[in-house]
Amino acid sequence: MGGVGKGTLVREVDALDGLCGRVADLSGIQFTMLNRSKGPAVWGPRAQIDRKLYKRHMQDMLHNCNNLEIRSGSVHDLVFDHSTVSSPTEWASVKGIRLDTGEIIDTTQVVICTGTFLSGEIHIGMRRFPAGRMGEGPSVGLSHSLREAGFRIGRLQTGTPARIFKESIDFRKLSEQRGDSRPTPFSFMNTDVANANNQVMCYQTSTTPETHAIVRDNMHLSVHIQETKRGPRYCPSLEAKVTRFPQKDAHTVWLEPEGYDSDLIYPNGLSCSLPEEVQTKLYRSVLGLENAELARPAYGVEYDHIDARELKATLETKRIKQGKSTVLYFIPYGLHLAQPENLGTTGYEEAAAQGVVAGINAGLAALARPPLVVTRADGYVGVMIDDLIVKGAEEPYRMFTSRSEYRMSIRSDNADLRLTEKGDHPPWSHKFEFATYVFSGRLAGVVSDARHSRSVQQSAPTHFTPKPAAHSDLQAWRRFNFGVRGDGVMRSAFDMLRHQGVSPSEVAQAAGLENVDPDILARIAIDGRYDFHLRRQEADVRTFMEDEDLILDPSIDYHLIEGLSSEVKERLTKVRPASIGVAKRMEGMTPTSLVSLLRFAKRAQRPVSQEAVLAS
Known part of the structure; x- marks a missing residue:
């Protein structure tokens, strides 16, 4: 398993x-x-x-x-x-x-x-x-x-x-x-x-x-x-x-x-x-x-x-x-x-x-x-x-x-x-x-x-999140022997997890959080270490969800949409994608056809819940 x-x-x-x-x-x-x-x-x-x-x-x-x-x-x-x-x-x-x-x-x-x-x-x-x-x-x-x-x-x-x-x-x-x-x-x-x-x-x-x-x-x-x-x-x-x-x-x-x-x-x-x-x-x-x-x-x-x-x-x-x-x-x-x-x-x-x-x-x-x-x-x-x-x-x-x-x-x-x-x-x-x-x-x-x-x-404690009140000055971290650069930047406990050679338990102890569940601490450490990459991925997810929100009616007659090749019309009719996002991921979807489909979807767009969009 x-x-x-x-x-x-x-x-x-x-x-x-x-x-x-x-x-x-x-x-x-x-x-x-x-x-x-x-x-x-x-x-x-x-x-x-x-x-x-x-x-x-x-x-x-x-x-x-x-x-x-x-x-x-x-x-x-x-x-x-x-x-x-x-x-x-x-x-x-x-x-x-x-x-x-x-x-x-x-x-x-x-x-x-x-x-x-x-x-x-x-x-x-x-x-x-x-x-x-x-x-x-x-x-x-x-x-x-x-x-x-x-x-x-x-x-x-x-x-x-x-x-x-x-x-x-x-x-x-x-x-x-x-x-x-x-x-x-x-x-x-x-x-x-x-x-x-x-x-x-x-x-x-x-x-x-x-x-x-x-x-x-x-x-x-x-x-x-x-x-x-x-x-x-x-x-x-x-x-x-x-x-x-x-x-x-x-x-x-x-x-x-x-x-x-x-x-x-x-x-x-x-x-x-x-x-x-x-x-x-x-x-x-x-x-x-x-x-x-x-x-x-x-x-x-x-x-x-x-x-x-x-x-x-x-x-x-x-x-x-x-x-x-x-x-x-x-x-x-x-x-x-x-x-x-x-x-x-x-x-x-x-x-x-x-x-x-x-x-x-x-x-x-x-x-x-x-x-x-x-x-x-x-x-x-x-x-x-x-x-x-x-x-x-x-x-x-x-x-x-x-x-x-x-x-x-x-x-x-x-x-x-x-x-x-x-x-x-x-x-x-x-x-x-x-x-x-x-x-x-x-x-x-x-x-x-x-x-x-x-x-x-x-669910992880909020005191590790990088809020202003959770930031400490340079001298505070240096008192605990953390090798922090003298750049004047305020760093939270969450920020400190990205530093090489710093263990989650040391950060927790320095922040007065010795009793945090080890499993929770491990989760926090992973997200702290990869915070920069996670924030970049958040932007990717927002873009992805924008495409998923542009719905395509399951009963569309794709043969009536101008700008689509015969092959793309056939593929769309077979798959009947629920959204522009799904259509983009289809094999054989060309950039030109996608522009035509996107134009059609924006004209036909109507308010609908995300669940209904994806379930259709």
């Missing part, structure tokens, strides 16, 4: 009161902060998870959730109502779901989370058979239902490595990889993790020239490789790595325990889809795995995914109508799509981030309340959704810090300051003066009282 970019997603889900971070803190068996030697903008919390513990703790939380009814069944397809359609861009409204038993469950909101199950097919060597994952059947009827509704559906591929019996591995030859002595929890509700004093060892090994020769000699025996669908670029199969990097003699492999009482090891980096007999030779060519016994073979999986350009920023589909019900208040009928492979992403973290946004918005729609929209400036959740709904996905999408233009301000350490207030329950409009953060977003009402209290407690 977690990683560079992915770990920030987990903390953002937690900031919106999602569960995966809290459950990971209870069931993690090794915790590491990746990129600790680099700047905080690219830190990545990561944990090795005990699968059984995770499942148990998650089930406990779900079954103890107020007002939640859990029903188990296999969904065959969706039930649509065509009588309410009033626009040629809409197909129907959703009325419910039909189980394979024939039972229909009536509903106004549906969130589809199919993973690799949507017409899934497993590949091992030249064998192929229907399955979402090993031992579990695919969802075929639902895929047919979505195709019938006119959704653009593509095929993607991914894979998983074999599982190896622990006792068959010679760990004496391998490098040990220990967890952090003081683990950083995923959840802002926690100050520590459950298993901090009982962390397991992971091990590092690598492939060999023999491994690569086995792969090259047997590629013709894999139907998965011969297919034309796109696999994950950033967590590729071993076959893909050998093909793309022929000059490399070795690729890193991490051997990770599946749990405290599991006898299985997950060889991270050895995903493949070769025949089973070839896999045994391949795995045994890796250092330390000379006698490896496979508990289950590696395999590839191919599956349907929805073109994410069919969706709004709320993850609601554009094709399914929002209509009025027969009761006394407006109930929008919405079909929401979430989870990794539906949007062409790979990984539990991307799945959770999409799921929390789709789930929140389905609930808000059912209550006829305004939607929750997370922008690129708000968090990595917003970056991912914006990337997908604007550009689509020709290969499984994976989150990295490099995908964000605002990564200095949307870091893993401040996800709660950025997002908890957006998800909080009314009424609270507390104004926090923590570096550049001032909370003023619309409230969604999905945050618990406990998290609200924790968020207020964790």
Whole structure:
């Protein structure tokens, strides 16, 4: 769970009161902060998870959730109502779901989370058979239902490595990889993790020239490789790595325990889809795995995914109508799509981030309340959704810090300051003066009282902000042996954090703030150190939001706008961007076309809330 970019997603889900971070803190068996030697903008919390513990703790939380009814069944397809359609861009409204038993469950909101199950097919060597994952059947009827509704559906591929019996591995030859002595929890509700004093060892090994020769000699025996669908670029199969990097003699492999009482090891980096007999030779060519016994073979999986350009920023589909019900208040009928492979992403973290946004918005729609929209400036959740709904996905999408233009301000350490207030329950409009953060977003009402209290407690003290009253003269800082230049400039405690060789604890002590929470002090130190860059990024965010405020009506006939090329008209008609900002980020948008579109948008502009702009 977690990683560079992915770990920030987990903390953002937690900031919106999602569960995966809290459950990971209870069931993690090794915790590491990746990129600790680099700047905080690219830190990545990561944990090795005990699968059984995770499942148990998650089930406990779900079954103890107020007002939640859990029903188990296999969904065959969706039930649509065509009588309410009033626009040629809409197909129907959703009325419910039909189980394979024939039972229909009536509903106004549906969130589809199919993973690799949507017409899934497993590949091992030249064998192929229907399955979402090993031992579990695919969802075929639902895929047919979505195709019938006119959704653009593509095929993607991914894979998983074999599982190896622990006792068959010679760990004496391998490098040990220990967890952090003081683990950083995923959840802002926690100050520590459950298993901090009982962390397991992971091990590092690598492939060999023999491994690569086995792969090259047997590629013709894999139907998965011969297919034309796109696999994950950033967590590729071993076959893909050998093909793309022929000059490399070795690729890193991490051997990770599946749990405290599991006898299985997950060889991270050895995903493949070769025949089973070839896999045994391949795995045994890796250092330390000379006698490896496979508990289950590696395999590839191919599956349907929805073109994410069919969706709004709320993850609601554009094709399914929002209509009025027969009761006394407006109930929008919405079909929401979430989870990794539906949007062409790979990984539990991307799945959770999409799921929390789709789930929140389905609930808000059912209550006829305004939607929750997370922008690129708000968090990595917003970056991912914006990337997908604007550009689509020709290969499984994976989150990295490099995908964000605002990564200095949307870091893993401040996800709660950025997002908890957006998800909080009314009424609270507390104004926090923590570096550049001032909370003023619309409230969604999905945050618990406990998290609200924790968020207020964790918000940084105002006495570190650079207000005139907080400034000290040169002699005051020199009395504490701080090397301050004699330039006559007044410096606050916050300003002092930018000086080389000055520790946050020394500044706090000099300012008479010895009792400040260490975690809060660490946050202040990061923002103090990067204050100049953060202020520059604030200006970038203001420019970004100006473009997002210039809305584009979803029903525009782009063929009637002068100055647009035929190609741009076609792209705009297909994507139907919600704003000028989204249009600017579209592939193929030319400067000339953008000027014409901008001129049109300014003429047509009308007052509207930011949430309505982005949700459209």
